[in-house]
Amino acid sequence: MMLRTIRARLTLWYTSLLTLSFLILGGTGYALLAYTLSQESDAALRGVAQTLAQRVGGGAETFIPAEIDEVFRRFFGFSPLERYFERLPSGPSSSRGGKLPLSEQALKNASRGLPTFETLEGLGPYPIRVTWPVVKAGRVSGVIQVGMSRENLDKTLRRFLWIMAGIFPVALLLAGGGGWALARKALQPVDRMTETARRISAEHLDRQVHGSGAGDELDRLAQTLNEMLGRLNTAFQEIRQFSADASHELQTPLTVLKGEIEVGLRSPRRPEEYQAILRSALEETDRIARLVEGLLLLSRSDAGVLRMDRRPVNLKNLIEDVLKEVQPLAGSHAVQLRTGPMEPAQVPGDPDRLRRLILNLVDNGIKYTPPGGSVEISLRTDEKWALLRVSDTGIGISEEDQEEIFRRFYRTAGARAQGGSGAGLGLAIARSIAEAHGGRIQVESVAGQGSRFTISLPLSS
Numbered sequence: 052m053m054l055r056t057i058r059a060r061l062t063l064w065y066t067s068l069l070t071l072s073f074l075i076l077g078g079t080g081y082a083l084l085a086y087t088l089s090q091e092s093d094a095a096l097r098g099v100a101q102t103l104a105q106r107v108g109g110g111a112e113t114f115i116p117a118e119i120d121e122v123f124r125r126f127f128g129f130s131p132l133e134r135y136f137e138r139l140p141s142g143p144s145s146s147r148g149g150k151l152p153l154s155e156q157a158l159k160n161a162s163r164g165l166p167t168f169e170t171l172e173g174l175g176p177y178p179i180r181v182t183w184p185v186v187k188a189g190r191v192s193g194v195i196q197v198g199m200s201r202e203n204l205d206k207t208l209r210r211f212l213w214i215m216a217g218i219f220p221v222a223l224l225l226a227g228g229g230g231w232a233l234a235r236k237a238l239q240p241v242d243r244m245t246e247t248a249r250r251i252s253a254e255h256l257d258r259q260v261h262g263s264g265a266g267d268e269l270d271r272l273a274q275t276l277n278e279m280l281g282r283l284n285t286a287f288q289e290i291r292q293f294s295a296d297a298s299h300e301l302q303t304p305l306t307v308l309k310g311e312i313e314v315g316l317r318s319p320r321r322p323e324e325y326q327a328i329l330r331s332a333l334e335e336t337d338r339i340a341r342l343v344e345g346l347l348l349l350s351r352s353d354a355g356v357l358r359m360d361r362r363p364v365n366l367k368n369l370i371e372d373v374l375k376e377v378q379p380l381a382g383s384h385a386v387q388l389r390t391g392p393m394e395p396a397q398v399p400g401d402p403d404r405l406r407r408l409i410l411n412l413v414d415n416g417i418k419y420t421p422p423g424g425s426v427e428i429s430l431r432t433d434e435k436w437a438l439l440r441v442s443d444t445g446i447g448i449s450e451e452d453q454e455e456i457f458r459r460f461y462r463t464a465g466a467r468a469q470g471g472s473g474a475g476l477g478l479a480i481a482r483s484i485a486e487a488h489g490g491r492i493q494v495e496s497v498a499g500q501g502s503r504f505t506i507s508l509p510l511s512s
Contacts (some may be wrong), residue, residue, distance in 0.1 A: 061230065065226065065288065069222070069223065077215045080107075081211060081212065088204050092199070093251040096168075096180065099182075100182050130171075136198075136440075138194075150280045167181075168180065168182055169181050177504060181197070182200060198285055199287050214408075226358060244273060248276070284383040286295050304336075307331075315328040345476040346476070348480055350482065359404065360401045361401060363511055364398050364402045365432055366396045369405060370428055376410070377413050381426065382418070382419055384418070386417050388427075389426070389441070390429065392430070397510065400508070404487070404488070406483060407480065411477040411480060411481045412478075412481055414440055415478065416443035416445060417443075420445035424443065424444040427440075432510060435507065437508045438491075438505060440504065444501040445501050446498070447499050451492055458479065459475065460476065489509050492506050493507075494507070
C-alpha cells in the first residue's frame with residue numbers, strides 16, 4: 052500500500068539508484084585498488100631483483116640477510132617478514148629443485164632472458180608473488196628468484212571491503228531518510244492542492260489552487276488547474292444562465308397558451324371565437340417550437356454534432372430567395388430592402404442552414420430599423436472567402452453590447468425597448484452556423500446610426 056504513494060516510489064527509486072551507483076563505484080574502486088597495489092608490488096619486486104642481479108654481476112657470491120633486508124626496505128619502505136630470495140647459478144634448465152617451484156612458462160621466459168611474475172599457492176597461509184629476473188652476461192648465466200607474501204595486499208583489500216560494508220548501510224539509511232524528507236517537502240504543495248481541490252464543488256468553482264511559489268512545475272500545474280477551474284466556473288455560470296433564460300422564455304408563451312385554452316373552456320362560444328383562440332394558441336405553439344428548435348440547434352452545435360448536408364451552394368441565388376421571402380415583412384415595417392454589389396460566389400455548405408443564417412440577419416435588420424429606413428445586402432469575394440454583408444439604418448449597437456450580442460438570450464436595451472417577440476437566439480444561431488461552415492461573423496455598428504454584419508465563408512476550391 053505504501054508504494055502507491057508518489058513519495059514512497061520516489062524514495063524507492065532514489066535509494067535503488069544510489070545502491071546501484073554505490074555497488075558500481077565500490078566494485079570499480081576495489082578493482083582499481085587491487086590492480087594498483089599489484090602493479091606497485093610487482094614494480095618493487097622488479098627493483099629488488101634488478102638490484103640483487105647487479106650485485107651478482109658485480110662479483111657478489113652470497114647475500115647476508117641484512118643486505119636483502121636493506122634492498123627490500125629501499126623499494127618497499129619496510130622489510131617483509133614473509134620474503135623469499137634464491138639464486139640458481141646453474142641455469143634455468145636445472146633449477147627445478149629450488150625452494151620456489153618453477154613453471155614451464157617461467158623456465159622458457161628465463162631461457163630467453165625475460166622476467167616472469169607468478170602468484171604461487173601452497174607455500175604458506177598467503178599466496179606468494181614471485182619475479183624471475185635474469186642475470187645476463189652475453190648469455191643466461193643464472194636465475195634470481197625474489198618473492199614476498201601477499202598478506203599485506205590481501206589485508207588492505209579486505210580492510211577496504213570492511214570499510215565499504217560499514218559505510219554502505221549507513222549511506223543507504225541516510226540517503227533513504229533524506230530522500231523521503233525531500234520528497235515529502237517537495238510534494239507538500241501537491242497535498243495542499245489536493246485538499247483544496249477536494250473542497251471545491253460546483254458552487255465554489257471560484258476558489259484558487261495555490262502552488263509552491265517557486266515558479267516550478269508545481270506552480271505551472273496550479274496555474275493550469277486554476278485556468279481549468281475558471282473555464283468550468285464560466286461554463287457552469289453560462290449553463291445556469293442559459294437554463295434560467297430558457298425557462299423564462301418558455302414560461303411566457305406557455306402561460307399565454309394555458310390562459311387562452313382556459314378561456315376557451317370556461318364557457319360555450321361561437322365557432323368564430325374558438326377559431327380566434329386556436330389561431331392565438333397556434334401562434335404561441337409556433338413561438339415555442341421556434342425557441343425549442345433554436346435551443347436544439349445550439350446544443351448540437353456545442354456538442355459538435357450539428358448535422359450538415361454539405362454540397363455546393365450558390366450564395367447569390369440563396370440571397371435572392373431570402374429577399375423574396377422577407378419582402379412582405381419589410382413592407383409591413385415600412386423598411387426598404389436593397390441589394391448592393393452581388394458577385395457570383397459558390398461555397399460548400401448546407402443550403403438550409405445558410406438560408407437560416409441569412410434570414411436571421413435580414414430579419415433582425417428589418418425588426419430593429421425604424422419605418423422609412425433600409426436594409427441592404429451585398430456579396431463579394433476576396434481570395435478564398437465569400438463576404439456577405441447585411442447593413443441597416445436601424446437603432447445600432449453600443450460598443451459594450453457588441454461583445455455580448457452573440458450570447459444566447461441576450462437582448463440590448465434598445466432591442467427590449469423596441470418590443471417584439473424575439474428570444475435573443477437569432478445572432479447566436481447565426482454565429483454557430485457560420486462557424487460550423489468554417490467561417491466567422493463580425494459586426495460594425497454605431498448606436499443610433501445602424502449596423503453592418505459581415506459573414507465570411509470559405510469558397511469552394
